[in-house]
Structure formats: structure tokens, C-alpha cells
Amino acid sequence: MAEKIIPDIVVSRLPLYLQALEYLQKSGKTITSSKELGAHSDISAAQVRKDLSFFGEFGKQGSGYDIAYLYSEISRILNVDHVWDVALIGSGYLGHAIAHYPGFVEHGFRIKYVFDNNPAKIGQELGGHIILSSEKMVELIKKDGIKIAMLTVPSRVVQEVADQLVQAGVKAILNYAPVPLIVPEGIRVETVRPILQLEHMTYYL
Amino acid sequence: MAEKIIPDIVVSRLPLYLQALEYLQKSGKTITSSKELGAHSDISAAQVRKDLSFFGEFGKQGSGYDIAYLYSEISRILNVDHVWDVALIGSGYLGHAIAHYPGFVEHGFRIKYVFDNNPAKIGQELGGHIILSSEKMVELIKKDGIKIAMLTVPSRVVQEVADQLVQAGVKAILNYAPVPLIVPEGIRVETVRPILQLEHMTYYL
DNA sequence: TTCTGTGAACCGCTTCACAGCG
DNA sequence: CGCTGTGAAGCGGTTCACAGAA
Numbered sequence: 113m114a115e116k117i118i119p120d121i122v123v124s125r126l127p128l129y130l131q132a133l134e135y136l137q138k139s140g141k142t143i144t145s146s147k148e149l150g151a152h153s154d155i156s157a158a159q160v161r162k163d164l165s166f167f168g169e170f171g172k173q174g175s176g177y178d179i180a181y182l183y184s185e186i187s188r189i190l191n192v193d194h195v196w197d198v199a200l201i202g203s204g205y206l207g208h209a210i211a212h213y214p215g216f217v218e219h220g221f222r223i224k225y226v227f228d229n230n231p232a233k234i235g236q237e238l239g240g241h242i243i244l245s246s247e248k249m250v251e252l253i254k255k256d257g258i259k260i261a262m263l264t265v266p267s268r269v270v271q272e273v274a275d276q277l278v279q280a281g282v283k284a285i286l287n288y289a290p291v292p293l294i295v296p297e298g299i300r301v302e303t304v305r306p307i308l309q310l311e312h313m314t315y316y317l
Numbered sequence: 318m319a320e321k322i323i324p325d326i327v328v329s330r331l332p333l334y335l336q337a338l339e340y341l342q343k344s345g346k347t348i349t350s351s352k353e354l355g356a357h358s359d360i361s362a363a364q365v366r367k368d369l370s371f372f373g374e375f376g377k378q379g380s381g382y383d384i385a386y387l388y389s390e391i392s393r394i395l396n397v398d399h400v401w402d403v404a405l406i407g408s409g410y411l412g413h414a415i416a417h418y419p420g421f422v423e424h425g426f427r428i429k430y431v432f433d434n435n436p437a438k439i440g441q442e443l444g445g446h447i448i449l450s451s452e453k454m455v456e457l458i459k460k461d462g463i464k465i466a467m468l469t470v471p472s473r474v475v476q477e478v479a480d481q482l483v484q485a486g487v488k489a490i491l492n493y494a495p496v497p498l499i500v501p502e503g504i505r506v507e508t509v510r511p512i513l514q515l516e517h518m519t520y521y522l
Numbered sequence: 523t524t525c526t527g528t529g530a531a532c533c534g535c536t537t538c539a540c541a542g543c544g
Numbered sequence: 545c546g547c548t549g550t551g552a553a554g555c556g557g558t559t560c561a562c563a564g565a566a
Contacts, residue, residue: 121535123520127513131495145547152497157547158537165549173548174544191519205414212410215495219512259522260515284518286511290336290420292357300521302514306491307424308332309507310465313489314396315328316505317464326557350525362525363559370527378526379566 122163126186128153129160133183145176197224199253199282201273202264203233203243206288210262211239221260225252229269246273253280262286274301327368331391333358334365338388350381402429404458404487406478407469408438408448411493415467416444426465430457434474451478458485467491479506 132152136144146160153160164170164182167189171177187193198221200207210216211223226238229246236243244252253261261282265273270289277285278299287293287303295301337357341349351365358365369375369387372394376382392398403426405412415421416428431443434451441448449457458466466487470478475494482490483504492498492508500506 119535124517126520127510127516130516131497131513135496147547154497156537158539159535161548162536162550169549171548172544173542174546176547189520190516191522192516196519205410205417209410209414215512216515219516221512221515260518262511283522284515286515286518291340292336292359300518302518304509304511304514305332306467306509307420307426308336309509310421310426310489310491311332311335311395311397311424312329313465313491313505313507314401315331315394317396317488324557352525361559363561364557366525366527367558374527376526377566378564379524381525 118166122166123190125153125155125159125163126190128155129163130183130186130190130192133179133186137179137183142179143176144179144182146171149177192220195220195222196260197222197256197258199224199249199258199261199277200226200264201228201246201249201261201277202266202288203228203230203236203238204264206264208238210264211241224256224258225249229265250276250280253277253282257281259283260286262288264288267291323371327371328395330358330360330364330368331395333360334368335388335391335395335397338384338391342384342388347384348381349384349387351376354382397425400425400427401465402427402461402463404429404454404463404466404482405431405469406433406451406454406466406482407471407493408433408435408441408443409469411469413443415469416446428467429461429463430454455481455485458482458487462486464488465491467493469493472496 129149132149135152146157150157150160170182170185184193200210200223203226207226211226216223223239223241226241226243227246227249228234228243233243234245259282261277263270263273263285267289270287270291271293274285274293274295278295284300285293287301290305290307293301334354337354340357351362355362355365375387375390389398405415405428408431412431416431421428428446431446431448432451432454433439433448438448439450464487466482468475468478468490472494475492475496476498479490479498479500483500489505490498492506495510495512498506
């Protein structure tokens, strides 16, 4: 438990390794190398080894890394070796897409509740869930100790909803609205920004 | 046109400035500073000034930056000072969300075609578009010279579709499937990875 | 005075290169 | 011999600090 401080940039690459390992495992491999792992995540072999060495010695000199073992180790490091309950707020088109996408639950993120503030939607079914009123949001999230929320509400109400989520005890917010959120110290926010990704690419066109 | 090579990391911050400027403009401001701009994009003031100085001298010493002017300059640099036609491939839940989201067209990305390979979907209407057969994809993209595509097809066919897009002349792909794409030199790919963003946050929980 | 633009200093990440182990 | 783990070197991005213009 003697956790040295790991550079955030290193942490941000671990999910990439996880994804590459998943792919390698599906292709029937059981052993890989830093070179191969790097090739599948667009990272240099030296970088892969250096990153992993922050957390321990997972490889075997001469042979490489056991894929299943390394996968389980990185999962443990990232805290994704168990299922997280997640609250989805906003049941528009994007909320629908998220609720029906199997990838989240396959990676350990299970939607527990879906909330919306539109009375016309409350009570409707969405991906196996009954859409609940936002008024019950804080109470239910508190009751279940939910720590992660996905936000697909309109930009103008995102901050307000985020404030409520923080109050309810949520510690990590995946924000799909194109606005920066202001949250207290200790709360993590990641924003999904496809438009920024497009604008990044158009520079080179 | 004497383009010095700009670090990609600098380019990747320009969309953030654009977003911050948009916000500042909406709040009624006409002038800003590197400090304020940085505060709204979570970047240091020195970094903002350094980044902008790669492209020219947009500010006025003593007063700051004219928001409308800087916005137009960055738009020009990023090639988003005009509308791009975009092809959307895949009309599942995510395709629906994208087709109905107004943010893309507001930022200059107009969906021109929607393609799907599911016969049951072809001919149906989606966000003002008739869903077309994938068989017509290459032909139509070539005809219109479309350079940007958004991909919301299942992982197992992404690479195949991407290959066709490249063949059709597409130069930038926004990929929503959680798999790395292999494309020729000169083709840009950005992948939207919400699961990786979640896994990044769980590390700190 | 304020705030930009920028060389220089600094810092941290990446790469190198090799000892060491299987 | 192959490949990891890692100190050291190298490099590039960030921050500093200040000259200069409004």
C-alpha cells in the first residue's frame, strides 16, 4: 500500500493497455511482450515497460507478460476489477445510446438508475430501467452509495445537476455536455468532446 | 504560408480556446486576457500566450485579446471557418444521437449522408436524412468530395468500413468503436473513448 | 500600469542502453 | 539468446520573468 505518486499521464495510458490486452486475448494469445503491447496501443515498448514498472514487476525476463495476469493486475490498479454502479442522468438520444450500449457493463460499469426531469419521460422504460424523476436522484444515489454518474443533460443545466450529484456523494462524473464543470477538490470530471476531436483533425486537412 | 511545424499538443489545445471564447462571448464579454482564457480552459496563462504566439500576435499589450477576432483567427487556423460536410455511417442508437445533436452543425460539421448496411433501416428517415445503403457509400462520398466521416458501426466491421472510407477519399475519421483503426499515412483518426475516461477516473476513487 | 510576446530556465516525460534473469 | 526492469541521458513542453507596447 506504499503508494508512490504516479504521474497522471501514466494512469491515463493504463486503460489503453487494458484495451490492447483484451484484443490480444481475444485473438487467442496468452503471452505478449512490451513491443507487441505497445504496437496495439500506439506506445513505444520502452514506455510500456516504464509505465508498468511504476506498479510492480509483472513480466518475465526473456519471455514477456502473461496476458491474463497482466490484465487482472491493471484492472486491480485501475479499480475496475469489480462492477461499479453508475447513475445515468438524461434520457435523450444520447442517454438512449448509453443505456443500450453493452460496452459499459462489459467493462464493469452497470447502470443502476436513469433519471430525467421531463415529466413525460418519467415512468417510461429505457434499457431495462424505469426512468425516474430527478427529484429522487440525490436520495437514491446517497442510499446506494453510487460514486459514478454519466451526464447527458443539456448544457444549461449541467452545472446545476453536477452540484446535486456532488452533494449526493458522487466522486466521478462523465460529462457529455460541451461545457467545463466546476467541482470541488477531490471530484473527478471527464468530458466527452467529439467536436474538439473533429476540430483537432480539421487542422491537418 | 511559411508554416513552421506546430507541436500537435498545441494544436490539440486550440479547440479548448475556441470553446472558452464561445463561452466568454455568450456571457457578453468582448475582450479577454490570457489569464481569463486560461481559467476557462484549465490552462496556465503563460501557456495560452505561448500557444497563440505560434500562429501570430493576436493580442494587444496592456489590454488583452479581442474575443471575436481571436475566435475568428483560431477558427481559421483550425480550418473550421467554413462548414464541413460529414458522412455518418451507422444508424443505431448512437447514430441517432449524433444525427439529432445540434452541436455538430453549430460548430460547422453538417451531416450530408447517413449510411447503414441493415436493409430494414435503409429508406427510413433520420434527423432529416434518408438512410442510404452502404453500397452507395463510396460512390457518394467520392462524388461530393467528403473528407470527414463519423463511424458508429459495430467493432467487428469498423476496420472494413474505414478501409472503404479511405478508398473513397475520406481524410478524417471520428471513430466511436473501442478499437484502434489501422489507416494509411495521412489519414487522421480520433476515437471517442468514454470507457477509457471512466477507467481513468476509477483509478482515483 | 496592464498585459502581451518571448528568450531562457526549468522540469518532467520519453528514449536509450544495458545489466540481469529466465 | 530474448525480453524485462531501470538508471541515465536526452528532449520537448511548461513556466518564469521581463522587455516593450498600449
